[in-house]
Amino acid sequence: MELNTKKGNKAVAIWLLIGVGMIIIQVLLGGITRLTGSGLSITEWKPILGAIPPTSEAAWEHAFDTYKQIGQYKYLNTHFTLSDFKFIYFWEWFHREWARLIGVVFAVGFVYLIVKGYLNKNMVRPMIILFVLGGLQGAIGWIMVSSGLNEENLYVNHIRLAIHFIAALGLLVYTLWFAFQLLVPESERVVAPSLRKFTGWMIAIVVLQLIYGAFMAGLKAATFAPTWPTINGEWIPSNITTFGNRTFSGLQKFTDNPFAVHFIHRTLAYVITILVIIWLAKAAKITTGKLFKRTQWLPLVVVLIQVLLGILTVLNAANTKALLWLGITHQFVAMIFLIVWVWELYLLRKTKEN
Structure with a gap:
């Protein structure tokens, strides 16, 4: 049976x-x-x-x-x-x-x-x-x-x-x-409530970043600032409240303005990278769970690849063909990044019963 x-x-x-x-x-x-x-x-x-x-x-x-x-x-x-x-x-x-x-x-x-x-x-x-x-x-x-x-x-x-x-x-x-x-056998799951909570927050931030990635694609925001590390020569865009003849107010400043969306998407990428390094330092202290120990490095590797792809996508935004395939690759790695975090969350438990 x-x-x-x-x-x-x-x-x-x-x-x-x-x-x-x-x-x-x-x-x-x-x-x-x-x-x-x-x-x-x-x-x-x-x-x-x-x-x-x-x-x-x-x-x-x-x-x-x-x-x-x-x-x-x-x-x-x-x-x-x-x-x-x-x-x-x-x-x-x-x-x-x-x-x-x-x-x-x-x-x-x-x-x-x-x-x-x-x-x-x-x-x-x-x-x-x-x-x-x-x-x-x-x-x-x-x-x-x-x-x-x-x-x-x-x-x-x-x-x-x-x-x-x-x-x-x-x-x-x-x-x-x-x-x-x-x-996944239950024996492979690790009791680490603090790190599990941290991982949950990481997933939430990654989802926010994915939403802004969709905003980037939907607004074609990369084409308006195909530069890096600055955004058209500025670290913080001066035209966050305006775009062309449109003036944004309230939440629209952060969701409808291509320059603001671009700035937020980039900033979140840097924040996530820093948080991944902190997460990995905490994860390295866990000595149990073979699967967890073997895969705890995945978030850092994937985020570094993703940041590089993001930079290349922006720099090639004026090239329609390059933008298409770099953008799709960037999207694929973004999904892999989310999958990696879901995997890490599953391996971590609050208690032995959960």
Whole structure:
């Protein structure tokens, strides 16, 4: 019976980790979609029929004509040919198609695990939450896209973009945590309440940084200050309250002004790096837990790589092709950084019972 339980847990965990990998790819496709300006190319939401792209020249012309009705085309892409439209259509279609594939993999895997008898009653509630989160993410995605299908918005609002991004990461983290519960022996977890609390705060700060990363992408903030270490020659931007002919007040100073967003994103990167060094110094004092000792250096390595990628992304912001691939790599490492922290949090316990 114990062998069957172990086998079942491993099967479920593998299924979950496949889902984690697919979610990571989906987020990266979302980043490509955003950076190529493809997100508004498909103006309809057809969960089933939308899986098939236009199959004739007439169907392509109809899809292009529909795109011509929104502001992004009228004020930004009037120079587009049908070939240009097909390029942006592909990325948005692929992004949606991959989401459908995730749903299929989860559904088929779920049925397979039930048939094999690998799911037990303790897994029912997490499974329900998992499917609800997946469905919610799809709904958020369409709400985000539909908000830009008008004559006023040239792109999807950066705050809605951040919500979509963080919701995807929430699904990723929940799935990953579920897999850890099935794979990691309890004997490998370390009782370290103080460091666990510190790790929790680190995750909170990293999530804030990820939100500002989404703001950076949504506002194209890197292109306004492709310099480092200063921001266009200033350590603290003098135009935090204004941008062009716009004046910001209240929270908008920190969320809507590209220069303020850029400054906050950079500053958080430096703060996080310092905190990682402090965290590692505290973690080095823990002598128990083989897995923890083997992986406690990961946050420092990943944050250093991420800072370097961030600098390179900013310096190459004027190069569209370089910005795309550096930006996507930067986004990928950001997800790895979050995963590393979730891993460290899981290995640390408040008490022996928790």
